Amino acid sequence: MAEPMGFFTDTSVCIGCKACEVACKAWNQLPARNGGKVQLSGISYDNTVSLSGIQWRHVKFIEDFAPDRSTGRWLMMSDVCKHCVQAACLEVCPTGAIIRTEFDTVVIQQDVCNGCRACIAACPFGVIEINPETNTAMKCTLCYDRLQAGMVPACAQACPTHSIQFGPISELRQRAQERLEQLHAAGVTQARLYGHDESILGGLNAFYLLLDEPEKYGLPSNPQLPSRNLAPSAALSAAGAVALGLLGLVGLRKQRMDRLAAEERGQGEGSHAG
Amino acid sequence: MPDSFFTHSPEWRWWIVFYFFIGGIAGGAFALSALLRLFGQPGDRPISRLGYFIAFPGSIISGLLLILDLKRPERFWHMLIQSETFRPAFKWWSPISVGSWGLLAFGFFSFLAFVGALAEIGWLPRGLSGLIQGSLGAVVNVLGGVSGFFLAGYTGVLLSTTNRPLWSDTVWLGLLFLVSGFSTGAALLLLLSWGRNTPTIRWLKELDTWTLVLELVVLVILLASVGTAVLRPVLFNAWGVLLLVGVVLVGILVPILLHFRPVLGRLTVPSAAVLVLVGGFILRVVMLLSSEAV
Ligand code: SF4
Numbered sequence: 254m255a256e257p258m259g260f261f262t263d264t265s266v267c268i269g270c271k272a273c274e275v276a277c278k279a280w281n282q283l284p285a286r287n288g289g290k291v292q293l294s295g296i297s298y299d300n301t302v303s304l305s306g307i308q309w310r311h312v313k314f315i316e317d318f319a320p321d322r323s324t325g326r327w328l329m330m331s332d333v334c335k336h337c338v339q340a341a342c343l344e345v346c347p348t349g350a351i352i353r354t355e356f357d358t359v360v361i362q363q364d365v366c367n368g369c370r371a372c373i374a375a376c377p378f379g380v381i382e383i384n385p386e387t388n389t390a391m392k393c394t395l396c397y398d399r400l401q402a403g404m405v406p407a408c409a410q411a412c413p414t415h416s417i418q419f420g421p422i423s424e425l426r427q428r429a430q431e432r433l434e435q436l437h438a439a440g441v442t443q444a445r446l447y448g449h450d451e452s453i454l455g456g457l458n459a460f461y462l463l464l465d466e467p468e469k470y471g472l473p474s475n476p477q478l479p480s481r482n483l484a485p486s487a488a489l490s491a492a493g494a495v496a497l498g499l500l501g502l503v504g505l506r507k508q509r510m511d512r513l514a515a516e517e518r519g520q521g522e523g524s525h526a527g
Numbered sequence: 528m529p530d531s532f533f534t535h536s537p538e539w540r541w542w543i544v545f546y547f548f549i550g551g552i553a554g555g556a557f558a559l560s561a562l563l564r565l566f567g568q569p570g571d572r573p574i575s576r577l578g579y580f581i582a583f584p585g586s587i588i589s590g591l592l593l594i595l596d597l598k599r600p601e602r603f604w605h606m607l608i609q610s611e612t613f614r615p616a617f618k619w620w621s622p623i624s625v626g627s628w629g630l631l632a633f634g635f636f637s638f639l640a641f642v643g644a645l646a647e648i649g650w651l652p653r654g655l656s657g658l659i660q661g662s663l664g665a666v667v668n669v670l671g672g673v674s675g676f677f678l679a680g681y682t683g684v685l686l687s688t689t690n691r692p693l694w695s696d697t698v699w700l701g702l703l704f705l706v707s708g709f710s711t712g713a714a715l716l717l718l719l720s721w722g723r724n725t726p727t728i729r730w731l732k733e734l735d736t737w738t739l740v741l742e743l744v745v746l747v748i749l750l751a752s753v754g755t756a757v758l759r760p761v762l763f764n765a766w767g768v769l770l771l772v773g774v775v776l777v778g779i780l781v782p783i784l785l786h787f788r789p790v791l792g793r794l795t796v797p798s799a800a801v802l803v804l805v806g807g808f809i810l811r812v813v814m815l816l817s818s819e820a821v
């Protein structure tokens with residue numbers, strides 16, 4: 254396997270230019286319209302609203318204003334598939350469409366996916382959706398085709414402020430740590446890293462530097478794998494099946510007892526008619 | 528905000544609601560038939576045949592509904608066979624993968640039992656009735672019964688094995704769907720044998736009532752296990768009202784009451800059965816669509 258590769262996205266320098274969104278769409282030939290419909294929010298500079306089957310990069314514009322507007326700021330963050338080391342989508346996919354590549358990234362094979370949508374419900378970050386043109390599940394591939402050719406992913410190459418940095422994970426982690434210390438020294442105490450170590454899903458290969466709590470950015474604070482519920486739910490169901498079976502048996506036994514008692518009294522006709 | 532609210536909806540809608548409902552009935556009906564065959568009397572046979580007649584068509588409809596729900600239905604076989612190597616595709620930790628095999632197994636055994644039941648009533652050569660009698664019949668009933676229970680319950684496990692609101696916030700959905708599948712299976716058997724009053728029918732009525740009590744208990748535990756942070760946005764609304772009225776009142780409490788107070792005379796049993804079926808359907812509607820609406 255090649256070295257694990259990924260993104261470090263430093264949201265503190267994102268200017269919301271959406272060069273990454275455009276570069277992603279251009280390289281991956283993703284349609285501007287969603288199944289023929291123009292879908293723009295019309296209520297915000299955030300006009301694409303969320304990641305989807307046709308938007309693999311999404312620049313969030315978080316309007317963080319006090320109710321009386323006395324204080325306010327905009328937080329920006331270029332969102333993308335996290336290429337989780339323990340990937341929920343990969344775990345549940347029944348067809349084997351979702352694979353881990355030699356770069357430790359997570360890719361959906363478009364010729365295998367049959368559109369069951371298990372991965373959509375599984376991803377803790379709401380990354381995947383169906384692309385209405387292919388009717389298959391789609392998300393960022395971390396430009397698998399470009400990586401195989403030794404190129405940098407389109408978004409990282411287009412980002413003018415180096416908010417999106419691409420490289421080997423070990424190197425990115427070091428760079429992120431340095432940047433965090435720099436910000437802390439400058440008094441930005443709320444700055445923090447998200448997904449840079451194993452504590453979140455074994456590590457996110459697209460990890461972040463945030464300026465506030467993850468929730469403010471629409472990120473779960475403690476994302477987990479769907480399989481955490483598998484054993485307990487299956488065990489409860491199996492116990493339920495046994496209980497129902499026993500309930501039925503108790504009834505059948507009672508029925509037989511009643512019949513035998515009736516026979517003994519000489520008023521039953523053996524087995525009942527049917 | 529609970530972590531399950533940062534996710535996207537898979538948009539499993541009406542095909543899946545009907546699949547969960549029909550699959551539950553089919554699985555439950557077969558499990559009941561298997562119990563009657565394995566541990567009952569010769570007099571129980573007509574009702575157990577009825578169960579087989581429900582189970583196999585139910586498994587076919589289930590498969591069709593699942594295929595229709597796929598965005599690429601022509602690739603449904605990718606669930607069972609790897610499209611590149613043509614080797615079997617099986618992941619024990621993926622509920623959809625296991626469920627696909629489970630449904631296939633259930634379809635197979637319910638088909639055998641269906642053929643056996645047709646033979647018993649003389650529509651097919653008598654010899655085939657060995658499929659549901661004797662030692663071969665015991666094997667078919669045990670394996671079919673187990674896969675029937677599986678089919679009724681795995682759908683809830685599947686929902687819990689996600690990261691979606693409500694579904695992944697509890698581990699009790701599988702059990703709830705299993706119990707509901709059993710009670711709706713029994714209800715359909717009672718409805719279709721309207722007018723008969725054999726010991727088998729009395730057994731079914733009794734069993735269905737206790738199953739409904741169990742269902743109510745499981746539902747209460749489930750809701751308690753979810754917690755208010757999730758319940759408030761998901762069920763403290765019209766969905767919750769539908770759950771209380773459609774499932775708890777109409778689908779559970781009234782049928783239990785009718786069992787102990789048969790106030791409708793000859794109509795009591797079929798009315799209760801219809802209500803149980805309605806409640807079982809609404810249960811699937813609420814559990815799926817309330818989360819999808821978030
Ligand atoms: S962020 Fe979601 S889609 Fe991306 S690898 Fe993780 S689970 Fe899969």
Ligand code: SF4
Binds near residue numbers: 349351361365371
């Ligand atoms: S929608 Fe496609 S990629 Fe997602 S789980 Fe189903 S088969 Fe796998």
